[in-house]
Amino acid sequence: MIGINRISKSFGTFEALSEFSLDVKQGEFITLLGPSGCGKTTLLKIISGFLAPTTGTISINGEDVTNVPAESRDTALCFQSYALFPHLSVLENLEFGLKQKKIQRDERNKRVEDVATKLGLNVQLDKLPNQLSGGQQQRVSLGRALVMRPSIILFDEPLSNLDAKLRDQVRVEIRRIQQDYGLTSIYVTHDQSEALAMSDRIAVLNSGKIVQVDTPEQLYASPRTRFVADFIGGANLMTGRIVEQNASGNASIETSLGPMQANKGAADFGSEVSLSWRPERAQVGAGPYMGKIVHRAFQGQFTDLLVEGNDLSFRIQTSDDIYRVGDTIQFSLNHDDVVLLEDEA
Amino acid sequence: MIARKWLLVLALLTPGLGLILLLIGMVVYIAIAQSFGFYALRGDSAFSTEFWSEVLGRKLFSKAVRYSIYVGVWSAVLSIALAYPLAIWLRKPFPGSIGIGAILKAPLLVHGLVAAFLFINVISYNGLLNQAMQGLGIWSEPRRLQNDSNAIGVLLLQTWKNMPFALLLLAGAVQSISEDVLDAARDMGAGSWARFRKVIAPLTVSGMQAAMVIIFIGALADFTFQTTVGPTNLQSMAQLMVSFKVRGDWHSAAVVGVSLMIIALVGSAVLAVVARAVMRGRIR
Numbered sequence: 001m002i003g004i005n006r007i008s009k010s011f012g013t014f015e016a017l018s019e020f021s022l023d024v025k026q027g028e029f030i031t032l033l034g035p036s037g038c039g040k041t042t043l044l045k046i047i048s049g050f051l052a053p054t055t056g057t058i059s060i061n062g063e064d065v066t067n068v069p070a071e072s073r074d075t076a077l078c079f080q081s082y083a084l085f086p087h088l089s090v091l092e093n094l095e096f097g098l099k100q101k102k103i104q105r106d107e108r109n110k111r112v113e114d115v116a117t118k119l120g121l122n123v124q125l126d127k128l129p130n131q132l133s134g135g136q137q138q139r140v141s142l143g144r145a146l147v148m149r150p151s152i153i154l155f156d157e158p159l160s161n162l163d164a165k166l167r168d169q170v171r172v173e174i175r176r177i178q179q180d181y182g183l184t185s186i187y188v189t190h191d192q193s194e195a196l197a198m199s200d201r202i203a204v205l206n207s208g209k210i211v212q213v214d215t216p217e218q219l220y221a222s223p224r225t226r227f228v229a230d231f232i233g234g235a236n237l238m239t240g241r242i243v244e245q246n247a248s249g250n251a252s253i254e255t256s257l258g259p260m261q262a263n264k265g266a267a268d269f270g271s272e273v274s275l276s277w278r279p280e281r282a283q284v285g286a287g288p289y290m291g292k293i294v295h296r297a298f299q300g301q302f303t304d305l306l307v308e309g310n311d312l313s314f315r316i317q318t319s320d321d322i323y324r325v326g327d328t329i330q331f332s333l334n335h336d337d338v339v340l341l342e343d344e345a
Numbered sequence: 346m347i348a349r350k351w352l353l354v355l356a357l358l359t360p361g362l363g364l365i366l367l368l369i370g371m372v373v374y375i376a377i378a379q380s381f382g383f384y385a386l387r388g389d390s391a392f393s394t395e396f397w398s399e400v401l402g403r404k405l406f407s408k409a410v411r412y413s414i415y416v417g418v419w420s421a422v423l424s425i426a427l428a429y430p431l432a433i434w435l436r437k438p439f440p441g442s443i444g445i446g447a448i449l450k451a452p453l454l455v456h457g458l459v460a461a462f463l464f465i466n467v468i469s470y471n472g473l474l475n476q477a478m479q480g481l482g483i484w485s486e487p488r489r490l491q492n493d494s495n496a497i498g499v500l501l502l503q504t505w506k507n508m509p510f511a512l513l514l515l516a517g518a519v520q521s522i523s524e525d526v527l528d529a530a531r532d533m534g535a536g537s538w539a540r541f542r543k544v545i546a547p548l549t550v551s552g553m554q555a556a557m558v559i560i561f562i563g564a565l566a567d568f569t570f571q572t573t574v575g576p577t578n579l580q581s582m583a584q585l586m587v588s589f590k591v592r593g594d595w596h597s598a599a600v601v602g603v604s605l606m607i608i609a610l611v612g613s614a615v616l617a618v619v620a621r622a623v624m625r626g627r628i629r
Contacts, residue, residue, distance in 0.1 A: 048532060050528055050531070050532075069531075070528070070531045070532055071531050071532070071533075071534050071535060071536055072534070075532070076532060076533075077528070077529070077532045079525045079528070081523065083523065083525035083528065083529035084526075085526060085529070085543075086526070086548070087547045087548055096533050096535075096543070097532075097533030097534055100533050100539060101534050144533070148533065
């Protein structure tokens with residue numbers, strides 16, 4: 001459906017994207033996730049045609065569109081700033097692209113009505129954008145893209161200007177509409193919770209390169225590198241040495257916290273390894289590991305504990321709200337929850 | 346408290362606004378009064394409409410009105426037509442854009458009279474243009490370009506002088522349009538012309554109106570360019586007014602002056618309304 005083939009983009013001496021390749025399937029919702037400046041918006045602008053890549057090609061439905069101008073591409077972009085036309089009413093905003101593409105009036109009316117109904121914009125059609133709330137403006141922006149019925153819809157951090165509650169609401173709406181229309185979508189965000197909640201697959205970017213592409217579940221459970229483990233869900237990271245391995249593929253790792261068991265992966269016996277485990281995977285109460293609680297943050301459904309032990313600092317999340325600062329805590333980890341990480345290089 | 350607040354506002358406004366209103370009021374009052382026979386510098390001062398009926402009945406006056414409107418409208422339209430693409434081009438900074446912008450605004454620093462004389466040097470019978478055309482073998486002999494009957498020279502000078510001013514106003518207006526909005530239009534399939542017509546023009550209509558009205562008023566009352574490079578068979582209203590005054594006919598000069606003010610006022614309003622209507626797509 002979308003083929004991103006070895007795309008590189010440089011701005012002077014700064015390389016924003018380096019040999020970036022990714023295939024997106026028909027109807028798939030894929031998220032480009034990464035910190036600010038990692039190249040995700042640059043990639044989105046290359047796909048939509050606003051930027052030309054330094055090298056590499058973009059193909060849509062098997063056709064090379066690298067040199068096709070933005071106005072001629074079958075894509076629609078939802079902007080972070082909404083980018084509504086301030087001098088046009090909601091109706092005129094929705095119709096803008098359809099008129100450009102010279103869609104017949106009947107068909108135009110049908111599409112606008114359909115989308116306006118789906119997005120609850122019927123009563124806002126005569127209003128100007130500055131008379132709408134942020135959430136309504138976001139819906140108009142989404143509607144303006146949806147009426148075009150593009151092959152691909154691109155989202156550039158569309159929820160970043162909304163408050164937390166509205167963000168959750170619009171997030172669900174976007175996903176529902178994407179599924180209803182069967183749209184192939186590329187979604188850019190730096191918010192890992194947004195990416196995990198919405199995506200079929202997530203591509204994690206760092207410094208203009210793909211670090212890992214996986215389903216949200218896989219990405220969360222089995223991060224490949226320290227960067228991914230830390231960026232997605234804030235895992236506890238530590239180093240250790242493989243001291244034993246058994247026939248079933250498990251390895252014993254000597255760490256500052258104590259010996260740990262993990263699936264061995266590609267690491268060799270005796271080698272220094274990085275490993276991660278999720279704060280909520282710690283089974284608190286008893287176990288071989290212990291530490292002293294130095295900070296406690298009640299989060300509603302769980303309590304976030306910052307624990308120090310054996311010159312290490314790590315986080316533990318527990319649903320038992322019985323622990324206080326200064327308490328010593330004991331916990332264990334299942335070997336499936338300890339993940340050996342690949343070398344970043 | 347409210348009275349004190351209003352007194353303060355009045356005190357703050359008086360030096361600026363008061364002076365402007367006083368001077369404008371005096372000029373307008375004297376001109377109108379003089380056009381009706383008052384404030385005669387020679388002879389009796391008494392109410393009379395004879396100066397109005399006499400001046401309005403003269404062919405010279407109606408030709409001057411038509412000519413001045415022609416120069417005013419075309420100067421404004423040409424200045425804006427040239428300034429728009431430049432404003433769009435210079436919207437995003439690029440290497441050299443500051444230098445180009447400064448050069449384009451240079452005519453603002455050159456006095457109109459100096460510009461007119463420089464222009465004469467270029468287009469005169471033995472001027473640079475004639476020499477160049479002959480040197481290139483395009484023309485076999487020099488041509489008479491000065492004081493052309495269609496006032497092309499005046500329009501060229503007016504445009505040269507006023508385009509930077511239009512550029513100043515339009516550049517600000519164009520730069521205030523968000524890059525995302527233009528990208529969104531492009532994403533929706535709008536090419537360059539559609540982006541200009543449907544997004545840039547409507548969003549900069551206020552700046553365009555201001556430029557058009559100010560240039561129109563200035564060009565309508567042109568005297569300098571008209572007397573130096575304008576056609577010899579036509580007079581602008583300002584020229585006609587001065588010629589009446591030189592003859593000592595202050596009342597007729599006042600009639601032309603008041604007419605000029607009325608035309609400037611009505612013309613500006615018409616231009617502003619038409620410009621807005623065209624830019625908003627109300628008139629196809």
